[in-house]
Amino acid sequence: MIREGTLNIVILCLLVAVPAYAYVMNEPFTITLATRAVIFALAGVGLNLALGQGGLVSFGHAAYFGMGGYAMGILASHAQNYDPIFDGAFLIEGTNSMPVIWVVAVVSSALLALLIGALSLRTSGVYFIMVTLAFGQMFYYFAISWPAYGGEDGLSIYVRNQFPGLNTLDPIQFFGICFAILCLVLLFVDRLNKSPFGLALNGAHQNEERARTVGINVYKLRLVAFVISGAITGLAGALFADLNRFVSPTMFSWAISGEIMIFIILGGVARLFGPVVGAAVYILLEHFLGGLSDYWFIYLGAILLGMVLFAKGGIIGKLAKKETHHGG
Amino acid sequence: MSTILLIEQILNGLQFGVMLFLMAAGLTLIFGVMGLINLAHGSLYMIGAFAAAAVAGWSGNFLLALIASLIAAAIFGVIVEMTVIRRLYKRDHLDQVLATFALILIFSEATRWTFGSFPLFLDIPAVLKGTVILPGGIEYSLYRLTIILIGLAVALGLYLLISKTRVGMRIRAGENDREMIGALGVDISVLYTMVFALGAALAGLSGALVGAIQSVEVGMGEPVLILAFVVIVIGGIGSIRGALAGAILVGLTDTLGRTLLPVLFSSFMDGSAATTVGSALASMLIYILMAGVLIFKPTGLFGSA
Numbered sequence: 001m002i003r004e005g006t007l008n009i010v011i012l013c014l015l016v017a018v019p020a021y022a023y024v025m026n027e028p029f030t031i032t033l034a035t036r037a038v039i040f041a042l043a044g045v046g047l048n049l050a051l052g053q054g055g056l057v058s059f060g061h062a063a064y065f066g067m068g069g070y071a072m073g074i075l076a077s078h079a080q081n082y083d084p085i086f087d088g089a090f091l092i093e094g095t096n097s098m099p100v101i102w103v104v105a106v107v108s109s110a111l112l113a114l115l116i117g118a119l120s121l122r123t124s125g126v127y128f129i130m131v132t133l134a135f136g137q138m139f140y141y142f143a144i145s146w147p148a149y150g151g152e153d154g155l156s157i158y159v160r161n162q163f164p165g166l167n168t169l170d171p172i173q174f175f176g177i178c179f180a181i182l183c184l185v186l187l188f189v190d191r192l193n194k195s196p197f198g199l200a201l202n203g204a205h206q207n208e209e210r211a212r213t214v215g216i217n218v219y220k221l222r223l224v225a226f227v228i229s230g231a232i233t234g235l236a237g238a239l240f241a242d243l244n245r246f247v248s249p250t251m252f253s254w255a256i257s258g259e260i261m262i263f264i265i266l267g268g269v270a271r272l273f274g275p276v277v278g279a280a281v282y283i284l285l286e287h288f289l290g291g292l293s294d295y296w297f298i299y300l301g302a303i304l305l306g307m308v309l310f311a312k313g314g315i316i317g318k319l320a321k322k323e324t325h326h327g328g
Numbered sequence: 329m330s331t332i333l334l335i336e337q338i339l340n341g342l343q344f345g346v347m348l349f350l351m352a353a354g355l356t357l358i359f360g361v362m363g364l365i366n367l368a369h370g371s372l373y374m375i376g377a378f379a380a381a382a383v384a385g386w387s388g389n390f391l392l393a394l395i396a397s398l399i400a401a402a403i404f405g406v407i408v409e410m411t412v413i414r415r416l417y418k419r420d421h422l423d424q425v426l427a428t429f430a431l432i433l434i435f436s437e438a439t440r441w442t443f444g445s446f447p448l449f450l451d452i453p454a455v456l457k458g459t460v461i462l463p464g465g466i467e468y469s470l471y472r473l474t475i476i477l478i479g480l481a482v483a484l485g486l487y488l489l490i491s492k493t494r495v496g497m498r499i500r501a502g503e504n505d506r507e508m509i510g511a512l513g514v515d516i517s518v519l520y521t522m523v524f525a526l527g528a529a530l531a532g533l534s535g536a537l538v539g540a541i542q543s544v545e546v547g548m549g550e551p552v553l554i555l556a557f558v559v560i561v562i563g564g565i566g567s568i569r570g571a572l573a574g575a576i577l578v579g580l581t582d583t584l585g586r587t588l589l590p591v592l593f594s595s596f597m598d599g600s601a602a603t604t605v606g607s608a609l610a611s612m613l614i615y616i617l618m619a620g621v622l623i624f625k626p627t628g629l630f631g632s633a
Contacts (some may be wrong), residue, residue, distance in 0.1 A: 058423050119619050122626045126365045126421050127565065130557035131622065138615035147610045254554060258429050265426050295441050301433030308427040309415055323383045 006271045006319035016179065023172045025149065031171040031230065032243070037283040038178045039239045044263035044275025045185055046232030051261070052270030053193060054225045055205035057129050060136030061260050064230040066143065066252035067112050068105035068237025073155040073247035075101050080158060098163045098177070101238055109234020110227050117226035121219055136257055143249035154248025161242055168242075178239050182276070186234055190272055192228070201225050233260070262304060268314030277315050332466050337587045338580065343472045345579025346479025350534035351488060351556040352563070354527025361502045361523050361564030362417050367428035368408065369531050369556070370549025371435035376401040376532025377539035377548060378439060381448040390453035394536055401532020402525045409524040414517070432550070440546045447543035450536070474536050481570055482530065490568065492570060499523060503566060558614055561615040562621045563629025578614050585613035 015038065022030035043065055050056040075225045078085050078094025086092040095101065120131045144152045160168045168174050192198045211218055219298035241247045248255070259282070267278030272299070289296035311318065355369050384393035394425035408431065416424045456471040479615065490496035498519055501509040510516040535549065542548070559578050563570025590606030596607065 009354045051422070057425060059425065119622050120623055123561075126359065127561060127626075129365060129421060129425060130561050131618070132614055133554055134561065134618060141611040142608060145611045147604060176469075221392050254550065261426065261429070265422075269422070295437045297433045297437040298441070301430040301437070303414065304430035304433070305427055307428065308423050309412070312423075 002320060003272070004273075004316065007316065007320050011273050011276055011280075012183070013019050019172060019175050028171045031175050033283055033287060035171065035175045035178050035243055036240075037235050037280045038175065038182050039243060040260070040263055040279035040282065041276040042178070042185060042239065043233045043236035043260050044267070044279055045182070045189055045232075046236060047260050047277050048229075048264050048270065049189060049192070049232065050226050050229035051264060052274065053198060054201050054222055054229075056121075056222060056226060056229075058120075058132045058226070058229070059123050059129050059254070059257050059261070060120075061230070061233050062189065062252050062254065062256035063116065063136040063139045064109040064113055064233040065237035065240070066139060066247075066249070067109040067257055067258070068234035068239075069241035069247040069251040070149065070155075070237075071105035071108050071234070072101050072161070072238040072241040073157065074149055075104060076157045076161055076224060077155050079147065081265045088096075091282075096159070098161045098168070098242070101161055101242075102235055105238035106231045111230040112234075113230025114223070115120050116170070117223050119223050121226065125303045131199070133254060133257065136252065137254055140249055140254070142254035143252050152249060154246060154250075157241075157245045160245055171216070174243070178243075181235070181239070185235075186272060186276075189232075192204035193272070197221070197224070228321070237310070248301070262300075264314075266314055268316035271314070271316045271320075274314055274316055281315065333587075335464070336468060337583055339468055339472065339476070341580035341583030342535070342576065343476050343479075343579070344583055345576035346476055346483070347534050347538050348555055348559050348579055349479060349483060349575035350530045350537075350574050352559040352575050353483075353551055353568055354530040355553075355555045355556055356560050356566055357499070357523055357561070357569060358527045358549050359560075361499055362520055363506075364413065364417060365421055365424050365428070366413070366527075367425060367553065368435065369432035370553030371525070371550055372401045372405055372441055372528045372531040372549070373535035374439060374546065374549040375404050375435070376535035377450070377544040378443060378448065379532065380536035381450045381544045382443075384450055389450075390456075393450070394533065397532045397536030398529045401535070402529040405525045405528025406521055408528075409521050413524060414520070416500050417520070430601070436546050443546075444559070447545035450539040450544055452540045460488075471540065478537065482533075486568060495522070555614070558618050560628070561618055562628055564628025567630040570628055570630030577617070582610075582614050583618050585610040589613070595626070 015034070019031045019034040022028070022034070027193070043061070046057065046064070047061045050061075075094045076096055079093070079096045079266070084091055084093045114126065116135045118130065122129055123131055143149075149155050160174070162168060162178055166173045166177065168177065192318065200211065200216050200221055204216060204221055208218055211221075237251060240251070241245050263275045263278035263282055265278065266281050267274030285300060286296070289299050293299070307314065351369065351373060354372075355366060357367075358366050360366055376397035380397040381403055383396035384390060387393070397440075408585065412427060416427055419427075437614040452471045457466045458470055460470045460473060462473075463467055488496075490499055496516055498509065501514075502516070502519055502523075506516065509519075531549075534552075535544075538552075539548075555578065556575075559574040561570060562577060563572070563574025586607065589610045590603045593606040593609075594602035625631075
């Protein structure tokens with residue numbers, strides 16, 4: 001048993017050590033796997049804010065993941081075809097600059113989360129799960145039936161977008177960008193959790209009535225948390241699209257929402273590094289079980305089922321001392 | 329748009345609606361009695377369809393295939409309830425979602441492993457092929473009409489079962505007060521298994537009936553599951569009446585939206601753009617309907633707070 005803080009540092013070191021080793025050994029595929037894990041972790045950190053801290057079981061976070069992906073896809077495809085997005089009273093052009101794309105991805109997925117959250121948070125419990133799932137599916141069908149950006153086939157972007165001063169096509173440099181973003185977001189979420197806002201959010205999760213009684217506007221509090229959560233997952237979506245240089249409606253599918261949730265449960269609900277461990281373990285399982293059998297989802301399902309039934313608290317919960325509690 | 333085509337689309341919407349009802353009724357019953365959200369309900373739908381396709385392929389008898397779908401789904405329902413679901417009744421919704429999500433992964437991959445990735449086809453039986461002439465001279469598919477009738481018959485049967493029989497009385501009592509009915513000497517775990525098996529059988533039947541119009545493939549259950557959730561949110565959770573009203577509303581809205589919206593948009597836009605915008609909007613229509621219900625009545629049309 002070690003302290004959770006120490007464990008977190010070990011996790012971060014491992015997350016750097018693997019691609020660094022792969023770089024030395026010249027194995028770009030491993031670096032790409034690590035980049036995938038980092039991006040999935042980021043998506044999970046976003047959902048964990050709503051699900052772990054806020055107790056809001058959103059089964060529709062693929063909507064923000066996909067929104068971020070399409071923000072990248074739409075901007076970059078216009079830039080690659082030299083075709084302005086809007087040409088009227090003023091001109092909006094596409095771009096292949098990563099920072100601009102990130103801002104657009106964050107803002108658009110935050111707005112989407114505001115809309116979906118404002119409606120879904122009128123309900124609670126099992127309704128909330130079903131409503132978020134349904135709204136997520138709505139965007140999936142919309143993306144399939146809207147032909148302007150590839151429809152069902154999706155959009156290919158031929159060259160990875162640019163970041164000033166770096167060669168983004170070099171796997172290790174792109175990994176560095178994603179890893180830096182993950183660290184910044186983890187720092188931000190950690191500060192947020194310890195702020196009065198985060199404490200109130202967690203308080204409302206543990207006892208909604210008590211939070212109301214002390215004068216907290218629970219609906220507003222949760223809506224803000226939901227929007228931040230969606231924005232982070234949207235940023236992850238933009239990075240994921242850049243990693244693959246491809247976006248498709250699959251990014252909106254309910255299975256993605258489920259996977260993001262799996263990262264959290266594997267690692268540990270409401271633990272800061274839960275989704276990071278969960279995403280890394282998921283990628284490892286996918287790589288090794290997927291190599292053993294075409295039907296690796298059976299094993300993943302069995303592991304997940306076992307975790308839920310017998311190992312509450314996830315991997316971090318098993319390894320770390322009990323010092324952070326999450327509401328049940 | 330001609331009246332005949334419109335009536336035909338209304339019937340199609342009704343057929344879609346009663347199939348959604350078979351799914352939603354089981355889900356809402358399971359939630360009402362056991363307080364469980366079951367994502368694996370779509371897998372039971374898939375199991376029903378595969379069982380029917382396998383038995384129809386082997387025996388050539390459609391009625392036998394339907395019976396097989398009911399039995400297979402109910403058996404899998406009982407097995408799953410006794411091994412996994414039973415442990416989840418007292419857990420929070422997050423655990424229920426994750427465990428039943430894990431079940432979807434297991435069932436889908438196991439089905440792919442057994443039957444392969446290619447879709448199976450279930451033929452409409454010869455007796456039900458072709459069309460009938462309805463009053464007013466409307467020609468309509470006999471099989472789809474049969475589905476509507478089966479769906480309505482099941483709805484009636486479910487109503488009679490729940491309001492007139494002793495088992496139904498226990499189910500209603502279970503919805504009202506789980507502990508009290510246990511204290512009165514009803515074996516609550518047998519009741520739970522029965523309710524789960526009933527829900528599973530309905531899902532299996534629905535999968536088999538729809539399997540004859542669409543293809544039978546892995547992953548066929550989840551889109552229907554999510555639509556059934558929309559139905560439940562609209563109708564109100566735990567209410568069978570709400571499930572029926574919601575299912576028919578969703579079935580009609582979706583089917584008519586897909587036909588009418590492109591026509592509506594073409595009255596003020598040019599043809600291809602109208603088709604694009606109309607069909608994109610039509611794919612979102614039922615979710616917009618759900619959003620509307622959430623704004624005005626967050627507990628659903630027939631739900632209690």
